[in-house]
Amino acid sequence: MHSTLDLSPITPAIPITFVTKSTWPEIAATLPAPARAFATASGFSSKPGVWLALPDSEGAIAQVLFGLEDKDAKHHDLFRAGVLPNVLPPGTYRFANAPHDTRLAVLAFMLGTYRFGRYRANEAPKVKLVPPGGIDIAEVSRIAEAAALARDLINTPSNDMGPAELAKVAEELATRFGASFNCITGDDLAARNFPLIHTVGMASPRAPRLIDFSWGNPAHPKVTLVGKGVCFDTGGLDLKPSSSMLIMKKDMGGAANVLALALMIMDAKLKVRLRVLIPAVENAVAGNAFRPLDIFKSRKGPTVEIGNTDAEGRLVLADALALADEEEPELLIDLGTLTGAARVALGPELPPFYTNDEELALEVARAAKEQNDPLWRLPLWAPYDAWLDSKVANINNAPSGGFAGSITCALFLQRFVESARSWLHVDIYGWTPSAKPARPEGGECQAARAIYALLIQRYG
Structure with missing residues (x-):
């Protein structure tokens, strides 16, 4: 199994919610009022590749919002989730909803942790992903x-x-x-x-x-x-x-x-x-x-x-x-x-x-x-x-x-x-x-x- 994947996290995994321009209003309506207000104040736009960490009442990360292209967009970067390991704070995460292609998003997350460190220290991001159900872990690994x-x-x-x-x-x-x-x-x-x-x-x-x-x-x-x-x-x-x-x-x-x-x-x-x-x-x-x-x-x-x-x-x-x-x-x-x-x-x-x-x-x-x-x-x-x-x-x-x-x-x-x-x-x-x-x-x-x-x- 790839080192990025975590099947049994010690602490609850932080949910990553994928949003698009068309789904954002509906998803925003489901957020707690303080989280919705925080997203509005932060100017979150659901633009592809843009992310926002929403805090809980104690200041920890409650969930992450991550923008994707709409399904009817002319081009989808099915590896868009590969950005996440390079921007997220250290921790263990999970997908709260399905991206356009869940298997490719998981693979992209894994590929995004790659570092070439043969000649100088270049540590991989300290992030883990709890794979969604139905993913062939051996295959993506x-x-x-x-x-x-x-x-x-x-x-x-x-x-x-x-x-x-x-x-x-x-x-x-x-x-x-x-x-x-x-x-x-x-x-x-x-x-x-x-x-x-x-x-x-x-x-x-x-x-x-x-x-x-x-x-x-x-x-x-x-x-x-x-x-x-x-x-x-x-x-x-x-x-x-x-x-x-x-x-x-x-x-x-x-x-x-x-x-x-x-x-x-x-x-x-x-x-x-x-x-x-x-x-x-x-x-x-x-x-x-x-x-x-x-x-x-x-x-x-x-x-x-x-x-x-x-x-x-x-x-x-x-x-x-x-x-x-x-x-x-x-x-x-x-x-x-x-x-x-x-x-x-x-x-x-x-x-x-x-x-x-x-x-x-x-x-x-x-x-x-x-x-x-x-x-x-x-x-x-x-x-x-x-x-x-x-x-x-x-x-x-x-x-x-x-x-x-x-x-x-x-x-x-x-x-x-x-x-x-x-x-x-x-x-x-x-x-x-x-x-x-x-x-x-x-x-x-x-x-x-x-x-x-x-x-x-x-x-x-």
């Missing part, structure tokens, strides 16, 4: 734990989160749930036919590796997760400007979210045969770094011309996807912080996803909306596939021109998937640029909650 794992991994700077450290976290997670673990490291990658992973990581003194673990009954449907684990991305010889390099510790956000998703799957004991593949590398600059216009053979066979060394994520994913595809999984999913084009098109909060499976696309969209984990489908637009053509190799990793960068990246990856029954690619950002309710600034768990909900529907 595992989701909150997984989100914290993803955030911690992304927030950790690259000097402490390189390929070896990422592999250690993955191994610890695998051991916790009894999964079999394997890791191919350094020159063994080239020897065992993972040339693109080896190529991207070979310039760093921190050896590249392919993290690989499997869990679950082999008789169950095969679900394989592939996460981009570029632990720092300089851009390689096509060096990024300093402004673009500043948060490149987050370039392993795909791996972080795949591990968060794997945690949820294994902890919930879903009926799947899970495999997790994470190509973990550092894209560094050195005399042996790969160069623009170099050509390398991929694991699958096609030769790849390097149009840009800063398009390295799709290279390492290509070899990992080719390996995953060899097993013909029922569902193959990859997550990666891949393109700035996705951010230009949809911004940091709305990652695009790609699939040719229409049923899967509908499931993803529905789960994303229900879980308040936004995703938006973009097309695998076949006419753009020709933009990947090379005059001297089978494919170019970064076509010139700059148009449709997220789509052409997805089309590049699609060339390495042909046997999986269904494939889902998500181009995540993995970062919250400015704090929002339940989403502090920094590393973020993106897409994992929605995909987990989809997997529960299929395999729960």
